[in-house]
Every structure is written in C-alpha cells, then in structure tokens.
Amino acid sequence: MSQPLDINSINLPARLLGAFFYYSPESETLIQLQAALNEIESLFSWRDFQQVINQRNIMIDNLTDTELAYQYSVLFEGQGTMTAPPWGSVYLDKENLLMGESVARYRQFLAENNIVIQTGINEPEDQFGLMLMALALLIEAEQFTAAKTLLSEHIMIWAPRYLALLSENEISPFYRALAAIAESYLNQLVAQLQLTIPFHYLYK
16 A cells, blocks of 8 residues: 555544444444544544534534434334435345346455345345455455455445435434545545445346
C-alpha cells in the first residue's frame, strides 16, 4: 500500500463501524464498543472532521433510545418492509436474491484470501457490517492488495446505494448517523487509495 496511511487508522474504523452495522444494539459486543464510539473522530484522519463529530454525537444521544433495538430489527433483520437491505446481492442480483451470484463470487474471494466469516444458518456473507470487518481482517494481516480488491470489486459497487437508502430511513436517527459516518470513511478511503470502482447496474 503506497499511500501514507497507518494500518490502525484504516482497520480500526472498519472494525468499529462494521460491528455497529452487524450486531444488535443490545449485544454485549456493542455495549463494550460504546467507549470506542466516543473516540471515533481520533481513529481516522477525517477530512470532514466536524461532520463526523456531529454524527457521532447523534449516535451517542440515541444509544439509550428504548426503540433502538426495534429500529435495528426493522433495518437489519427484516421485521416489516426493509427500506435499506444490508446485503450486497439484493442490489446486484436482478431478482434481489439474498444468495445471488455476487455472493458466490464473494465467497470465492474470501476463500482465496483465507478469510472465514462466521454467520448464522443461511445468512449471507455479504452483509455490509461483515464486509467491513473482513476488510479490517485483511488490513491487519497486511493483505493490502486483497483489501483494495474487496473495496473496489465487492463493497463499493453497491455500498453507496445502500448507505444512501439507510441515511434516508425515517425511523432511526442513530442509523442515519451511522450511515453518514460510514459513507465518509469509505469515500475518503477510496480517494486516498486512488481506487477505481467498476460500474455495476443496481436493481434496488
């Protein structure tokens, strides 16, 4: 990786944001990560530093929302109509299938790079939070070429659309703010790594 980026400055935000996109707010994992959320502005050289602080504050202010677990269920588990499904294949497969062709390609990529993703039964590996955590694992292992491939060929081909939809959800200020921070992180990372994102038609 030729860009002057410290490994921790890349992988720590990926790991933290990935966890908030994947785990329920009631999980022990997220409870333990709340302190790290308070310091997210120090984990990365944010170009839009003040915006990140503002969105971080919105998240912290809404952590105690009694409806947060319900909001997570609606947005990430499919309780009711999902306005922003967190799985890549929904956007990349013309039938909006959870286990579409893009998942098969992603599984092959994971296998080639010795990344094992522990998911539930019939749960796709292309959940956005899981993909961010896979990115963190690759960076920690100094597999920088694979990390760039993950970003350019598996995440960024659909994530902007997903994050745009999540940022427009009407039930959760917490997850709107999370989407804004993730968008800022990924866009800056792509720019700093000078990645080219191939065009993919999206079906949602």
